[in-house]
Amino acid sequence: MTTPIDATTTAAWADLSARRDAFTPDLRGWFAADPGRVERLTFDLADLRVDLSKNLVDDEILGSLIRLAEQTGVAERFAEMLAGRHINTTEDRAVLHTALRRPAGTTPALTVDGQDVDGDVQQVLEAMSAFADRVRSGEWTGVTGKKVTHVVNIGIGGSDLGPVMVYEALRPYADAGIQARFVSNIDPFDLAHKTADLDPETTLFIVASKTFTTLETLTNARLARDWLWAGLEAAGAIDASEAQRTDAVAHHFAAVSTALDKVAAFGIDTANAFGFWDWVGGRYSVDSAIGLSLVITFGPDAFRDLLSGFRAVDEHVAHTPLERNVPVLMGLLNVWYTNFLGAQSHAVLPYAQQLSRFAAYLQQLTMESNGKSVRWDGSPVTTDTGEIFWGEPGTNGQHAFYQLIHQGTRLIPADFIAFVNPAYPLQDDGRDVHGLFLANFLAQTKALAFGKTAEEVEAEGTTGPLVAARTFSGNRPTTSIFAPALTPRVLGELVALYEHITFTEGVIWGINSFDQWGVELGKQLALQIAPAIEGDQAAIDSQDASTRALLAYYREHRG
DSSP, rough: OOOOOOOOSHHHEEEEEEHTTTTTOOOOHHHHHHTHHHHHHHEEEEEEEETTTSSSSOOHHHHHHHHHOOOOOOOHHHHHHHHOOOBBTTTBBOOOGGGGGGGGSSSSOEEEETEEHHHHHHHHHHHHHHHHHHHHHHBBBOTOOBBOOOHHHOOOOOHHHHHHHHHTTTTGOOOOSSSSEEEEOOSHHHHHHHTTOOOOEEEEEEEEOSOOHHHHHHHHHHHHHHHHHHHHOOOOOOOOHHHHHHHHHHHEEEEEEOOOOHHHHTOOGGGEEEEETSSOOOOOOOOTGGGGGHHHHHHHHHHHHHHHHHHHHHHHHHSGGGGGOOOHHHHHHHHHHISOOOOOOEEEEOOOOOGGGHHHHHHHIIIIOOOOOOTTTTTBBOOOOOEEOOOTTTTGGGGGGHHHHHHSSSSOOOOEEEEEOOSSEEEEEEEHHHHHHHHHHHHHHHHHHHHHOHHHHHHTTTTHHHHTTTTTTOOEEEEEEEEEOOOOOHHHHHHHHHHHHHHHHHHHOOOOTTOGGGGGHHHHHHOOOOHHHHTTTTHHHOOOOHHHHHHHHHHOOOO
């Protein structure tokens, strides 16, 4: 499919437009009149139970959305991706994050552009596992012979958001006495704060940068190296000689990169460098060598369980008809809300504190992927694209922004995620605290869907102007995602679910969800402005008036 199909020219789009014009949502009425609605709109996706029944669609609208997926070639585009076609058109690359979770021995074997993809993936995975086993067992030690107790991952974007999200989600599975920390921001506070209480003798740094040129990552890596040398020298563990400093780096640094020459120049032993490929985008890379910190903290078996969850959803998308294909259906619902009902943002509300970084992870996955105004052939888009993803774990969000979702003037579709069994089953005066937590999860989706009428408010004794203030319109759409527990496999399923939701929307909008040119301009300008920060008058003079004024303020107030 070299030219994107313009969704707005399809019969399905015309049908959806007509249905939108005559559309009056009525979740109360639909539920009352249709006892089979919940069963018909609830789906099992591997270990996930996904309830779409509280969304603002009826069978006719859903049927038109499915036809839209058919008429824009969603299934065909997915097959092209799995086969290794160069669907990343602006960079002329295959898109093969799905290959990262193909089990060893999968047939038929996957060869793309003459590359044995399966063999390459398994080779890196085995090398990661072997290295992790050495660190976890204590066979690998720091320069003074002490076991590693802390791993510090230095990366940014996909090299940070994925690993830190997974680490926080699966912390109960950290079983080797090794903790992980994550440094991403070039703000010096980040590295200083994350290393303040660490012992250089027991700290292992992982520098994650495919090209080993990322400004933020390499700056932080050099600062970490200086911190290591200073700490070891202060402790008398090494002297300031080049040989001992080089040996220290070899014992306390590993890399996730394919630029072995730059890795070696930094001082890292290239035997401890783990690569990945240009067909893995950063925001799709947590299940690649970018996950090395996770393999170390949770172990190779848990990491393979994570991969199995990804794989289960990949298989579902590849082999399930569109009318039961959960990621496709959820992507279609997002298109309905964005392009027909005027929604601009999408809330993701996990009722699990462990998923505290999940919304942040999804922000990069979705907004970097689909925040585009041109289609994959370079032509302008013909629809609104992208959604503003945001969220916070419940019940914290209930005491912050739920007011806007319940009674505000904006339509905000929301995904609620919860788990039947908690990581820590605690009781308060004999009551199951997790049960109380989940009561909130269930209550919020019910309140959003069905609201509270003025008559119901008055029946409780409220009168006058307070009636309107206490009335809830309902018809606020939600999707409920339930799973037995937050395990590595279930987390993989959740991430892959949103990967393929994002993919579905991108195909319908005709955009390339796998490049990110929008992040480049600011990075280029930062390099041009850096000399001005340091006082280069020619660089200062070349700036616009606003930037010059801000530079002057900086120079005046910098201590």
